Amino acid sequence: MNSSVSLQNISKIYNQVSVVNDLSLAIQSGEIFGLLGPNGAGKSTTIRMMTTLTKPSQGNIQIAGLDIDQGQQIKRKIGVVLQQVSLDQDLTVWENMEMHGRLHHLPKSLRQDRIHHYLDYVDLLQRQQDVVRQLSGGMMRRLQIARALLHQPQILFLDEPTVGLDPQSRRRIWEIIQELNHQGMTIVLTTHYMEEVESLCDRIGIIDKGQLIALGTLAELKQQHGDGLLVKQVGESSRPQWDYQFFPTLAAAQDYLDHQTNRVGMMVRPANLEDIFVELTGRNLD
Numbered sequence: 001m002n003s004s005v006s007l008q009n010i011s012k013i014y015n016q017v018s019v020v021n022d023l024s025l026a027i028q029s030g031e032i033f034g035l036l037g038p039n040g041a042g043k044s045t046t047i048r049m050m051t052t053l054t055k056p057s058q059g060n061i062q063i064a065g066l067d068i069d070q071g072q073q074i075k076r077k078i079g080v081v082l083q084q085v086s087l088d089q090d091l092t093v094w095e096n097m098e099m100h101g102r103l104h105h106l107p108k109s110l111r112q113d114r115i116h117h118y119l120d121y122v123d124l125l126q127r128q129q130d131v132v133r134q135l136s137g138g139m140m141r142r143l144q145i146a147r148a149l150l151h152q153p154q155i156l157f158l159d160e161p162t163v164g165l166d167p168q169s170r171r172r173i174w175e176i177i178q179e180l181n182h183q184g185m186t187i188v189l190t191t192h193y194m195e196e197v198e199s200l201c202d203r204i205g206i207i208d209k210g211q212l213i214a215l216g217t218l219a220e221l222k223q224q225h226g227d228g229l230l231v232k233q234v235g236e237s238s239r240p241q242w243d244y245q246f247f248p249t250l251a252a253a254q255d256y257l258d259h260q261t262n263r264v265g266m267m268v269r270p271a272n273l274e275d276i277f278v279e280l281t282g283r284n285l286d
């Protein structure tokens with residue numbers, strides 16, 4: 001498989017602070033890759049560097065076989081959905097699509113066919129004449145996705161695609177991302193929702209304080225840390241705290257528990273990504 005995105009020793013320094021620190025990563029063509037980390041970890045900065053919006057202070061980036069300084073060619077191959085809604089709120093849904101189509105020099109009839117197709121694809125055809133500020137958050141996010149698809153990019157980058165959305169809108173965005181991926185598009189997304197990466201992503205990079213601290217499939221990450229977890233209550237019952245112990249399998253954790261004479265305040269469950277994150281950083285994702 002070809003590498004769609006390659007970062008080699010990337011750093012970004014703001015005011016003498018390294019917000020992304022020596023990050024190296026290769027994202028393969030056709031995969032859904034998720035960059036998971038808490039607020040402020042450096043996810044948006046990383047995605048902005050991958051999409052030519054922010055220049056790295058150090059390191060090399062290649063996108064679809066192009067060096068990052070070939071900005072114009074890269075922009076034709078990528079679609080970008082940022083966290084902040086970047087639509088013109090005073091224009092209609094259709095007009096926002098038109099503007100993007102013109103920016104990409106799509107001829108009129110092709111542009112109109114594609115606008116129709118992608119608005120239909122994200123269930124917004126009926127809202128084409130609505131002014132954007134009248135749309136719900138989920139609709140705006142779907143419009144951002146439709147707009148990013150208009151020039152038919154190879155790679156779609158989404159920064160926190162479902163942040164602030166209700167569960168139904170979130171599910172619809174996940175379906176769209178999966179469908180696009182089945183059609184062959186490489187997807188790179190950032191999130192701080194572990195369910196999002198668990199449901200969607202083929203591979204996951206965990207980022208904390210600007211550094212990549214884990215990389216692999218969910219199964220690989222679980223294998224490295226253990227699939228089974230023993231949770232033990234420690235401290236006062238009025239102010240409970242929890243101690244977590246990983247085991248290679250759930251059965252091994254259960255076996256350990258079964259052999260304890262005092263099992264009060266202990267339970268066994270499958271480990272999840274959040275547990276792995278806490279194990280790696282000593283903190284929760286939020």
Ligand SMILES: Nc1ncnc2c1ncn2[C@@H]1O[C@H](COP(=O)(O)OP(=O)(O)OP(=O)(O)O)[C@@H](O)[C@H]1O
Pocket residue numbers: 014015019037038039040041042043044045046160192
């Ligand atoms: N333009 C900037 N100037 C100075 N500092 C910045 C700038 N952009 C980001 N930062 C800092 O870089 C760090 C990483 O921010 P970034 O937005 O990349 O994190 P994030 O993981 O995407 O978090 P969030 O999900 O909250 O956006 C933060 O401490 C932030 O304040």
